[in-house]
Amino acid sequence: QDQLSNQKANPDTIRMEIKDFINSMEKTEKRKLESANTVQLKPHSPSQKNLIFISYSHADTDPWLKRLQVHLKPLEREGIIYRWDDTLIKTGTNWTSEIKNALNSAKVGIFLVSADFLASDFISKEELPLLLTAAQEKGISILPVIVSPCGYEETKGLCDIQAINDPKLPLINLPQGERENYFKKVASRVRTLISK
Known part of the structure; x- marks a missing residue:
């Protein structure tokens, strides 16, 4: 309960965790797109x-x-x-x-x-x-x-x-x-x- 009240009291921590999560998801999606583009472009060369x-x-x-x-x-x-x-x-x-x-x-x-x-x-x-x-x-x-x-x-x-x-x-x-x-x-x- 103390931990929960600390999170409520500290919105900066929550924002940082959300930001880290979004950055991680963006990197994962970027790698997927790069991988897909590599496979897609290769046969047409x-x-x-x-x-x-x-x-x-x-x-x-x-x-x-x-x-x-x-x-x-x-x-x-x-x-x-x-x-x-x-x-x-x-x-x-x-x-x-x-x-x-x-x-x-x-x-x-x-x-x-x-x-x-x-x-x-x-x-x-x-x-x-x-x-x-x-x-x-x-x-x-x-x-x-x-x-x-x-x-x-x-x-x-x-x-x-x-x-x-x-x-x-x-x-x-x-x-x-x-x-x-x-x-x-x-x-x-x-x-x-x-x-x-």
Whole structure:
């Protein structure tokens, strides 16, 4: 009872205890936020080790990009690769610099080649030159996948690179099971290249 009357008599002590409690809670919340931000920011950094850059035409998103993403997902989950394609660009960011940063960090480039891919000015002027130069100078690997009939074999710079599948047998002309086998082959090849 004496202790209780002392606390009533000493409001400064109560204020100090409340202040200490609030400071302690603020520090705890700040650490939680910093920890959450670290985890949240890490996967979106294009400078990730073992970055796999996927170059494709938006006309080929469904089903080609989506199926490739599915086959690469186990490698991502295991932490073997960081898959990058422009679907990871957040609204409001400078998309050209995001793409160039990812291109400069890539260890493997996967091309989903189609007539739309070859017709894209951005791909032919920005992505292809950077990736093909990096293949020559830095030794990054390029894995073309021919998804639909196109002039792959007549395209300077590309025609010299061995595609995953025969350009005369694009994925669109194959049964679903064979398509899946080629995407599995891409994922296996990526695993092998990264483990070297």
